[in-house]
Amino acid sequence: MRSARSRRGLTGIAALAVSAIALTGCASEETGGTQTASGTSPGEGRAECSQLTQFGDLTGTEVRVFTSIVQPESDAQQASYELFTECTGAEVAYEGSQEFETQLSVRVRGGNAPDIAYVPQPGLVNTMVATGQTVPAPQPVSDNVDEFFPEIWREYGTVDGTFYAAPLGANVKSFVWYSPSFFEENGYEIPETWDEMTALSEEIAQSGTKPWCAGIESGTATGWTVTDWLEDAILRDQGADFYDQWVNHEVPFDDQAVADSLDRVGGILKNGDFVNGGFGDVRSIASTSFQDAGYPILSDNCAMMRQASFYAAQWASAPSAEGGNAPVVAEDGDVFAFYLPVTQDNGERPVLGGGEFVLAFDDRPEVQAFQTYLSSDIWANEKAEATPDGGWVSANTGLDINLLNSPIDVLSAETLQDPNAVFRFDGSDQMPSAVGAGSFWTQMTDWITGKSTGDALTQIEESWPTS
Amino acid sequence: MSTSTPTAAPLGDEQQLQDDADGGSGNGKPPAGPSGFAQAQRSLTGRVGSILAILIAILWTLPTAGLLITSFRPASDINSSGWWTFFTDPNVTLDNYRQVLSSGGDFNLSTYFVNSFIITIPAVIIPITLATMAAYAFAWMDFKGKSALFVAVFALQIVPIQVTLIPLQQFYVNPPGNLAPLGGNDALGGGFYAIWLSHAIFAMPLAIYLLHNFMREIPGELIESARVDGAGHVQIFTRMMLPLMAPAIAAFGIFQFLWVWNDLLVALVFSGGNQAVAPLTVPLSSLAGQRGEDYFLLSAGAFVSLIVPLIVFLSLQRYFVRGLLAGSVKG
Amino acid sequence: MSTPEKFLQMGIAIALFIALMSAILLLSSRFKNRSGERLQAAAFLLPAVLLVAFGLLYPALKTIYQSLFDSFGTNFVGTENYQTIITNPDLLVVLRNTLFWVLLTPLLATFIGLIYAVLVDGSRFEKQAKALVFLPMAISLVGATIIWKFVYAYRDNDVTLADGSNPAQIGLLNAMLDGVGLPTFQFLTSPPWNTFFLIVILIWIQAGFAMVILSASIKAIPEDIIEAARLDGVSGVKMFRHITVPSIRPALIVVLTTISIATLKVFDIVQTVGGQFDTSVLAYEFYRQFFVANNQGLATALATVIFVLVIPIIFYNVRQFRRLEAR
DSSP: OOOTTTOOOOOOTHHHHHOOOOTTOOSSOBOBOOOOOSSOOTTTTOGGGTTTGGGOOOTTOEEEEEESOOTTHHHHHHHTTHHHHHHHOOEEEEEEOTTHHHHHHHHHHTTOOOSEEEESOHHHHHHHHHTTOOBOOBHHHHHHHHHHSOHHHHHHTEETTEEOOEEEEEEEOOEEEEOHHHHHHHTOOOOSBHHHHHHHHHHHHHTTSEEEOOOOBOGGGTTHHHHHHHHHHHHHHHHHHHHHHHHTTSSOTTOHHHHHHHHHHHHHHTOTTTOOTTTOSTTHHHHSBTTTTTGGGTTTSEEEEEOOGGGGGGGGGSTTOGGGOOOOBSTTSSBEEEEOOBSSOSSOEEEEEEEEEEEESOOOHHHHHHHHHHTSHHHHHHHHHHOTTOOOBOSOTTSOGGGOOSHHHHHHHHHHHOTTEEEEEOGGGTSOHHIIIIIHHHHHHHHHTTOOHHHHHHHHHHHSOOO | OOOOOOTTOOOOHHHHHHSOOOOTTOSSSOOSSOOHHHHHHHHHHHHHHHHHHHHHHHHHHHHHHHHHHHHTSOHHHHTTSOGGGGGTSOOOOOHHHHHHHOOOTTOOHHHHHHHHHHHHHHHHHHHHHHHHHHHHHHHHOOOTTHHHHHHHHHHGGGSOHHHHHHHHHHHHHSOSTTOOOSSSTTOGGGGHHHHHHHHHHHHHHHHHHHHHHHHHTSOHHHHHHHHHTTOOHHHIIIIIIHHHTHHHHHHHHHHHHHHHHHOOHHHHHHTTTOGGGOOTHHHHHTTTOTTSTTHHHHHHHHHHHHHHHHHHHHHHGGGOOTTTTTTOOOO | OOHHHHHHHHHHHHHHHHHHHHHHHHHHHTOOSGGGHHHHHHHHHHHHHHHHIIIIIHHHHHHHHHTTBOTTSOSBOTTHHHHHHHHOHHHHHHHHHHHHHHHHHHHHHHHHHHHHHHHHTTOTTHHHHHHHHHHHHHSOHHHHHHHHHHHHOOOOTTOOOTTSOOOOOOSHHHHHHHHTTOOOOOTTTSTTHHHHHHHHHHHHHHHHHHHHHHHHHHTTSOHHHHHHHHHTTOOHHHHIIIIIHHHTHHHHHHHHHHHHHHHHTOOHHHHHTTTTTTTOOHHHHHHIIIIISOOHHHHHHHHHHHHHHTHHHHHHHHHHHHHHHTO
């Protein structure tokens, strides 16, 4: 999930019928066959084209890509495809839409699917595969993913033992934004454990500043910020295995362990002494947009906000960014992020995140060549270089961190590539959309505005589709 | 600006001067080119009426004025203070417009502007023509099952566009028989035909319903006498109906123009990913930026797209004149 | 496609259309006698009826059919989806909200549009005055959303910031409340009132529609009727009540009907607040269930309920239609 606006999950109930992700890591996954064209590839003899020359001469062909990535982020995407065109001769027709989910649904059902879609949720990958219009990823893509990505990412792109979708970009959700200067002036330390974080919150509250700010308003997706909080807490309290069972509904949604984690979140978000810095009481969290939520950090009206790495782009729009004085996002700048602390000391660093998956609806050689290119380390580094202002990162271990252009991207990449990191994808993006893009959001919103933990979780459990 | 002169002003000036000229213009002068009707209407409601009208106008304009001012304010101000503080602390910038209108990158506004026109013109002409003909048939022709058919067409207004998207799309991409596909990758005319046809379909029930109701207002004697004189339906339709219906057609034309011009959904779905045929609303809707953080640009974008409908409205208004039916006998 | 190519396409399309229509008119004009009436009627009606049958009737029937099946349209479930609608508490709220919308919007928008059309009729600034009320209709929904964001925006005015000030109100209404020392109000997140604040937005948009149609209709009132009334000494409010309103009664019904149907289909306005905080209405819920939750059965059942709700409106219109026929 890169943004809340239009990229929240629609996981069909199909997802359940088709398969929940097999966490045992299938050894015998199927991939698609490789299609090639005749002729000599224009990139023959160039090292960076070595993976692409096998597809032959693709001059005059076109790959239609449909994504939820729109202006201005799409410029860097398109710039990073130039090398592909040089290597193969194939052009990329790019289209980004704010209405991505609806559009994709209509196009695929209407028989007008794009060649490739960048799908921001594993659940939607399942739904799309269930339509029967998708094609498995070819062998070179599969090889790239084995080489460059942690195993869990491959599983998110696998449906029923067949590997379909390689990961593209990624974001890290387990971040807390703060003002380095505010911490330094007051002698606050970055907390290493949840308890330290709670102690710090109390200290800040006593000094007269509200330690936390939060905003969950996000149009149709209002509430998703709280779901991220809860997922992060479950991942820390119960570990990744329990998290997977909960996401796949192998344990009931209102399991006591989930309630405990939600109460842990409530200890911050529903504590009137801790929130809502610069905005008001607990209720104001519901009406504050997630975009505006962090701005009080800049004016010292609030100390911390838990929000994903993609919030970095939001600081430039802050009210205090007068006349081009955008806040500097860096460890020694105006604002930066630290890793959301763990609740137990077992050496693991759980990382909650999101990202997109490259799903193909056609197996023409140029489409397969493009899939291969996107799953390679070559593209990851091209993309890093094509994004001068930062705001992009991938879980691709072939990504050279030195090429990243912003401190927060570096922090994200380091967090993802940390040997102790246990990565898990945003749970609501994997659940059936009746829950993941429905009751989970609405009940969490009601929970903020006063509903009890038990009632909210019970109602989500009741809304889980039966089939 | 020019005032519309009624084609048949039944009242002479002396008549107007006799009127209690306490009209809404409030300056004692008789308003330019008013009708006796308006005079009579306002002579009693006078001041109260004027105040009420001004109040509605202000209430209706205020939010939009806020948007207009917002579009000229720096992005950083928009979120930190209300737009009304502009009057005490004016801080004007053209940056929002510059960014919207700049032809950098993919956002080449002129192309989209052209597309909007290409989409809108046929999408207004076609349904209005068809609907006027159908409305005429419903109003002045006799055939079995007329009422039932009319009610059915009228009732179909209720079908939300979203319900029809997938069936229509399937038809456009894979038409039955050997027809050329109107949608998909090798769509006829780049996909314009699918958009035109869809707009025509969605406009039809409401257009027929509205125009039929206006048509019923035309006295039947006119039609009857023309028939007695040996005119056929086609002649009556083209020579009599179309001129008489001008106000109604203009009124509906304005709305159809607006709906098509401001439509996003139909264009998005049926342009099927072909940027070359996308109208202005498509790039505008993505102006908000990927995370909705750039809506200051939207305020400028909204006004850029508003200009054309406004010109259309102001220019078509002159068809709303009384007197077209003057002298006709009402049954 | 280049710009000239596009214009060429448009030219071809319009030329084709005109040629087709001329052919229809010419052919049917050869049947002048009364027996050719049926053929002429067919020629006049067929293009429109065909379009509507294929583009609207067929999808509607398909929708009703799908509403009897489960989420994937595979298993027949009878009326199960409908039972869900009338038993699920959330969906009952949706039904209730839809009724609020349909009862309030048409009446208020039509009333305001009518009063305004009459008041500015024939005044010196008629054109400009109408343009002002018409504006909301012309502004795209994206624009309207931002406009109202700046009307309803909420900041808690009890908060004292680090620099000792209170947060600046950027919402017009809350700035007014704040100005007179009242606590600010969360207009969009406090049910049940938030639904009414959303209804205001649609009234604001639709009043322009009512005004334009009613204005055209007022202008079509034959001069001699007014003349006769004036000679009888009728004027002002009396004229409005006894001459204007009865004369434009058909147009009033048309406007009320049209706005009612548009209101039943409203979904973008609700979408701006995400359909949360108990603001959802049928059309929005249909959209969400169909395209987001992939719950085809329930979604199509919701759409069918929209079809059912329009029946009383159709009924009323049919009665009016009959009365006119009997003239």
